[in-house]
Amino acid sequence: MAGGSTTSVRRTGVRVVVVGDQGTGKSSLIASVAGGSDTFPENVPPVLPPTRLPADLFPDCVPVTIIDTSSSPENKSKLAEELKRADAVVLTYACDQPARLGRLSDFWLRELHQLQVKVPVVVVGCKLDLRNEYEQMTLEQVMSPLMQQFREIETCMECSAVSQMQVPEVFYFAQKAVLHPTAPLFDQETQTLKPLCLKALKRIFILCDQDMDGALSDAELNNFQVKCFNAPLQPAEIVGVKRVVQEKLPEGVNQQGLTLIGFLFLHALFIEKGRIETTWNVLRKFGYDDDIKLRDDIFPVPTRRAPDQSVELTSEAVEFLRGIFHLFDNDNDGAIRQAELDDLFSTVPESPWDEASYKDAAERTALGDLSLNGFLAEWALMTLLEPAQSLANLIYIGYSGDPASALRVTRRRSVDRKKQQTERNVFHCLVFGPKEAGKSALLNSFIGRHFSENYTSTTGEHYATNVVHQLGGTTKTLILREIPEDRVKKFLSHKESLAACDVAVFAYDSSDEHSWKRASELLYEVARQGEESGFGVPCLCIALKADLEPYPMAEQDSARVCQDMGIEAPIPVSVKLRDLNCVFNRIVSAAEHPHLSIPETETGRNRKQYRRLVNHSLMFVSVGTAVVIAGLTAYRAYTARKNSSS
Incomplete structure (x- = not known):
């Protein structure tokens, strides 16, 4: 090179x-x-x-x-x-x-x-x-x-x-x-390429290895040279490059051409010889900035969107991810082991799913492997929370299509309610409820985890995401986000807090009178916030711990409150007995019908009735005005005819 x-x-x-x-x-x-x-x-x-x-x-x-x-x-x-x-x-x-x-x-x-x-x-x-x-x-x-x-x-x-x-x-x-600084690329003390540089060069090698045989052939090496330096390599130069590598590192060259190890060795050699600008030239030609990360201008993430719009992966991006999953599922068992997942993300600067929001958010097998549904659900979660990061990671792992074709902005939820249907494939559900109601257990059951009697209070971000199979063969991705009781007030203090929500769930311990009362208070607070902000959302109540003896008058009281607010009666669920009562399908169904199950408070009903009364009065005023105008017009026509005849 x-x-x-x-x-x-x-x-x-x-x-x-x-x-x-x-x-x-x-x-x-x-x-x-x-x-x-x-x-x-x-x-x-x-x-x-x-x-x-x-x-x-x-x-x-x-x-x-x-x-x-x-x-x-x-x-x-x-x-x-x-x-x-x-x-x-x-x-x-x-x-x-x-x-x-x-x-x-x-x-x-x-x-x-x-x-x-x-x-x-x-x-x-x-x-x-x-x-x-x-x-x-x-x-x-x-x-x-x-x-x-x-x-x-x-x-x-x-x-x-x-x-x-x-x-x-x-x-x-x-x-x-x-x-062309040395420090970001090379560790002078160990005389080795730094991790970010290794990841970037590995990605470049994979992109250039068009036939995916693990080596750069003479033709691929020449294409790489032309892209980076605008000049082809002569046959003798290619032979010379491979000879240099083979003499120092025999495994750096095989019958197919220059291997990844050989490619990395060459760059380390350039840097040692003081030709660091060569490696920087390669990195920058492939879109990397001074921090060895892809430049922001490569990611055309839509920035202008309403609060009640979200971002999803397109079908093209999902199909790419399916292909990547099967490519790295080396034993074809339908699940990716952690080592295989690490290999998949080996060209990404930082492993994207180590953060709290993504860690343990998807379903895994008994051996801790990630299923295809879990893999796709994690990407859906990342796209919802951090669209730019999701797109960047797609490109880091080899997405070569038009970046603009990887993401789509959904229609506004307010429009969905008016049209009484939604085009979304990913639904965002907020899970409210008092402490010890069983919210975390509900989320864990969604991703296939065993029930535990040990109680641990949720203190940070807690998400659970999975694919839900609906009747008729359709699939949707559901994302559950637990809102701890002590954070509800702060969460609802933002006017647009419910804008990004497709459905809200209110979980309570059906054996505890206080738990239901607090859940009903939370339901009222969310309903009132939705009415005041204009971002009302479908709501469901879930009566957890249905395997325990319910408190007296539990069903009647909760059913009455739900009926008064115009939403479905509470859904009994026992996570312990795995009697989930199709609760996740019912959550998705509520999200698919965004005009239904939106709770109304008495204040909201009065406000709506007042608006109807005002609109009704305005209609009469309009009709009355139209009659007066018609009468005046007729009178003027009559007067004109009378004057002309005389």
């Missing part, structure tokens, strides 16, 4: 601040590179004004602005200000004053740490022409311990402004350290 240069899409210039002790040659170094001649500049002022190098001086064609500084105590605040604005720092010392080398570590590098200046540092020995020719210490001997201690040092070099030796190279390496 040939080298090349490119720049970060965000860089329009590089600001290099030159620091060091007085008399180390800072200003002479800057004046020498700015002069552009082979003559050492005379009468250099103590501190130069900002100096801008032409954009075409270096291969990346990005202009460099050099800031000279004074090391005198009275200019300390000015120095600190400049350092905080730096993209890179050139730290100078005088080659003819080896006794003062300790100032680099004892003062300057520690000063950068105190100021929290986290940019690449190029350490430069100036006045090379004045160094004692009998000095035995080499640059590597002097600087190696320093680079081990201070990882921000990108490179060390020596130069002479008088003899024009390696002067432009100082600022070339400073610019290169900004545009």
Whole structure:
């Protein structure tokens, strides 16, 4: 693979601040590179004004602005200000004053740490022409311990402004350290590629391995070269590349071509040889930014949507995920083991389902494996909560279709209610209820977990998601979100809190009188919030722990309240006995008929009746007005005819 240069899409210039002790040659170094001649500049002022190098001086064609500084105590605040604005720092010392080398570590590098200046540092020995020719210490001997201690040092070099030796190279390496930094890609201590870099290069390799045989053939290697460097490889060059890899790493090449191990080895070799711009060029051609993550502009996530709209995966994206699932289900048992799931996400910067919202949110087998339904349900949950992240992860794992075709924005829920039907495939259900009602047990039963007598109060986010099979063979994805009792007030304090909800469930312990009373209060609060905000949602009550003795008058009281509010009577459920009474199908059915089961409070009914009365009165006023206008028109016509006949 040939080298090349490119720049970060965000860089329009590089600001290099030159620091060091007085008399180390800072200003002479800057004046020498700015002069552009082979003559050492005379009468250099103590501190130069900002100096801008032409954009075409270096291969990346990005202009460099050099800031000279004074090391005198009275200019300390000015120095600190400049350092905080730096993209890179050139730290100078005088080659003819080896006794003062300790100032680099004892003062300057520690000063950068105190100021929290986290940019690449190029350490430069100036006045090379004045160094004692009998000095035995080499640059590597002097600087190696320093680079081990201070990882921000990108490179060390020596130069002479008088003899024009390696002067432009100082600022070339400073610019290169900004545009093509080593730290994000390579661990200098272990001499290995860093995890994010490995993940990105693995994804690039998979994308280039068109025939999916685990190796880049000569043709695939050539296509990769053309894409990244706009120039094909000659046959002799391809042979040479593979020979280099095979000599150092025999398993890096096989009969099919360059393997993944060989591909990664090549990039590590480029970086070790100082050709880090080659790897950066590859990463940027495939859409990666300076943080080794795909650029945001690659993800066309719809940002303009109403509060009662949500985002779902399209059928095209779902089919891709089905294919990926079967590809990584190596033993074809219909489930993905954790190791297989880790492999699937090995090209993603961070495993997406380690966060609380997704961890343990889907159904798993007795062995802890993820079924296809669980896999698709997890993606549906991620798309609902974080559409941009979902789309990014789709692309990371190899989705090559048009990114805009992967997501769809659903129709507004308010429109669904008016049309009395919905086109959604994913339903979001909020589960309310008092403490110890059995909400968590209900969610756990939804994803196939065994009932446990041990009670643990829910404190954080708790989601459960699964595919629900409806009569007629249709399937919908249901997402349950538990709202702890002590968080209901805060949750409902937002006017649009119910906008993203398709159905609300109110769970209570049917053997506990207080539990039902609190559940009915929560039902009233949610109903009132829906009426006031205009985001009313279908509601269901679930009488949990139906295996226990119900409290007296339980069924009559709860049925009466539900009837008064215009919703279905409570559904008895025993999670312990696995007698679920088709509760999840009934939740989906309520969501599919968004105009039904919306509770009404007495205040809401009065308000609705008042509006009807006002509208009725307006109708009479309109009819009366129309009659008056018609009468006036007839009278005017009659008068006109009478006047004309006379």
